[in-house]
Amino acid sequence: MNQPVRSLTANEILELVFKYLAEVSSSQDYDEIIVTLANMGRALTSADRCTVWVVNEDGTKIWTKVAQGMDAIELPIDSGVVGTSIVSNERIIIDDVYTDNRFNQEIDQKTGYKTKSMMVIPMHDYDGNIIGAFQVINHLGETDRFDKRDMERLTLASTYAAETLVSAKLALEIEETQKEVVFTMGSIGESRSKETGNHVKRVAEYSRLLALAYGMSVEDSELLQQASPMHDIGKIAIPDNILKKPGRFDENERHIMNKHAELGYHMIKNSQRPLLKAAAIVAYEHHEKWDGTGYPNQTSGEDIHIFGRITALADVFDALGSDRVYKKAWSDERIFKLLKEERAKHFDPKLIDLFFENLDKILAVRDKFKDIFDEVNETSVEVKKIEILGAYGTKSKGYGTSSFRLNRNHVIDAGNLLDGLDVASVEIENIWVTHSHLDHIVDIAYILDNYFNLRSKSLNILGLPETLKSIQDDFLNDTVWPDFSKIKLVKSDEMAVTYTPIELDKEYEIGESEKIMAFKTDHTVPSCGYKFTKDDTAVLITADTYSLDNVIEKIESDNKITSIVVECSFPSAMDNLAKESKHLTPKLLFEKLEPLKRDDVRLFINHIKPSFLEVIKEEIDQYKGKWEPKILKDGDFINF
Structure with missing residues (x-):
């Protein structure tokens, strides 16, 4: 041997x-x-x-x-x-x-x-x-x-x-063998990132359909179909620790990941074969955007090769609708909404129009090449994640208020359970409430009202004693809304609602290797944040707060905490209102984070008032300093 x-x-x-x-x-x-x-x-x-x-x-x-x-x-x-x-x-x-x-x-x-x-x-x-x-x-x-x-x-x-x-x-014949090799090489690039061979099949078919609809010849449309599987071939040279990372990238990791477009191009750019020349264009330009904000060259409009523009749309559509190691598949409604919003921003506006004109054909392709997973395709690393059901500081059309789904039966706050979960909210058994303000508790009423006949277990509301008293006295009180703690469920003898007071800084088991612990926060009413721990990793969710002193102390003393979620409700020009209502602005947020010594913690920002969203985004960029924060949206996941 x-x-x-x-x-x-x-x-x-x-x-x-x-x-x-x-x-x-x-x-x-x-x-x-x-x-x-x-x-x-x-x-x-x-x-x-x-x-x-x-x-x-x-x-x-x-x-x-x-x-x-x-x-x-x-x-x-x-x-x-x-x-x-x-x-x-x-x-x-x-x-x-x-x-x-x-x-x-x-x-x-x-x-x-x-x-x-x-x-x-x-x-x-x-x-x-x-x-x-x-x-x-x-x-x-x-x-x-x-x-x-x-x-x-x-x-x-x-x-x-x-x-x-x-x-x-x-x-x-060499040309036919070459076509199959190109497709498979694209599959290899996807397989290393835990995506599927069917992803490149679908992207290839979508690209052909869009090319024909755009008016390209049959020959060029088929050439693009054969070349598009190579769009992510550069991923073969990206290290596993980055390519398969379930959480967000830091600045250096993102820089390395974005290099895959150039790497793929340089691998095949010198070929004189028409198919590989087309594949080089696709690899190089499929991350460029119509408005010039893409990479690697910030090319814009029709200066982006039509092959790159078509593959960009086909790739994004399929990626959004597929499960990935870092996210769950989006619903069609959500995907179509984003594509329309990105018309003339990310995507060629003509191609977006053609996409929807040919939607029935595109969906037929997706159905034909559905993903079938087996034990080899599934990642061996369990992804720890929290689903963001509601991310904003007030309810508005298209914006839900605070709610985090920890697992099948446990959520933190109830600002957007109905829109976020629909009938799946029947499975929620425990709501860990941060405080008594309406934007954090409102859907307690609505999931009880809509799914009362389907529930077989009590909805248990957990929180500080003062918070529970306020909900009982001022909300579910038979005046504003029925007192469901006095009403039995149809499918069992349990009451529709129960209340469980919790203690600060005490850990509670909520699932296999999962724990939750409340910690004191600084708001206008008694309030707390929560530390959610799974195995040996934790996320700190502050909810509404002004002071971050206790948050920083928790992070510095607990290396399990890898991520924090902090609110940022108002623009910095509304400093006085923020202080009086005990909320944060971008300027205040990053000033209060300054004493934190650890530099290995990821920052997520939520609770922005939708009417101030754009200005707050700009101010976050202005004041963020060393941080690379992510602004949470409804439907996002925190992978940790």
Whole structure:
């Protein structure tokens, strides 16, 4: 056996893939392609040997071309570990094949080779039919075993191989093979960032539809369709710790991530092939914006190549409607609203109009290429997140007031439960209230009113004793609204509402590895903020407050706190009103954060009054100093 090898870096993976890309693209011989793909699989997984097996025409046998100058090996389709993988459509990892009765030891006995570890992954064509399998033998790493990461890499190789073999079989012409390689290379870029191969399929189809609607020729529309999968190929060179980060990027990480457009362009810009020349344009310009605020070159309007403009719209539409490691998929209504708002800002206005004129065709494509997730596609890192149901300081059309969903049954405040959750608010069992002001409690009334007949458990309102008394005496008091603590639910004998007083600085369990703790804040009525902890990481949510002294003390004394949410209600010109109502302005906010010594905490800002939104955004940029704050919107997530 060879000496143990180290794990490949992203750049080394890139170099390997492009090395074999060049070899496959230059070959028109089916047997040669199989051998080349096997060499790629071996290199990507640090295996001693790799074999690409192909199912024959009548589906009864599997065969492989082991090496140049040798005859093909042909076996019954259900033979050994490979046959089992193909027949059962199962990915298989075996640490010691001699303990597995599916392994045929006769081959080792004849050749003198000692097989130990093995991994096999079936290959599928576009219709999901199994056309063969990838088999790698004897990992050369220190543990000499294949693991989940090897499986991810072999999955990429198998996708590449399957699509290349299908293309070669249909037409042994270099141009057709090149098209399949380009598409798969785009899939590899997406797969490293935990997106799916179907994402690039959808973007390709959307791009073709929009190009035809724009008036481009059939030939150019199909060229764009074939090139658009390469739009994010530069991601292959972005480090994993940035590419797969579930939370927001800091300034340096964002700079590195934005480099993927230039990296992708430089990878393929020197090719003279029309397809790769088009792919280079797409990679370079799909993050430019119509108004000139995009990257990497801040190109604007029609100076952005039409390929870049079309792919930008197709990519954003699909990304918003798909689950990602850092967010949940948006609703169609929300996506369409944003696209209309970004007309002549982010996107070519003509393309936006054409998008909606052809919406039925676009949605048909999305339905055809839906994502299907399995254990390999899912991230192995659990994302810790808080959903922002309401982010603003007063209720207005399109703006909800304060509410944070911690998990299925627990929320902080009830300013926007109905719009944020609709019927899912039936699942809410505990509302942790920060204080008694209406914008933080209003939807307690409405979710009870709308879904009373569906609830089987009491709605438990938790908060400071003074806060609960105010809600009982002044709100749910049979005058302003019914006193639901006296009314039984239809589906159980429990009362519709219960009240539970809480103590400051005491932790309460609210889920598996999840805790919440109230801390004192500074407002015009008795108030508190909350620290939400999951596993070993915490977020501090201040709610309405003026002084941040206690907040800073908490952060400095608790390294679990990685993020803070702080309110900022008024523009700095309204300094007096802010002080009298015990709220913050941008100027006050960053002055009060100045004593904080830690520089590893992320800052989220909420509770802005919508009528002051634009001016407050400008002032936040003016006063933020070292901070890189994110202004929260309804529907956002805090990943921590």
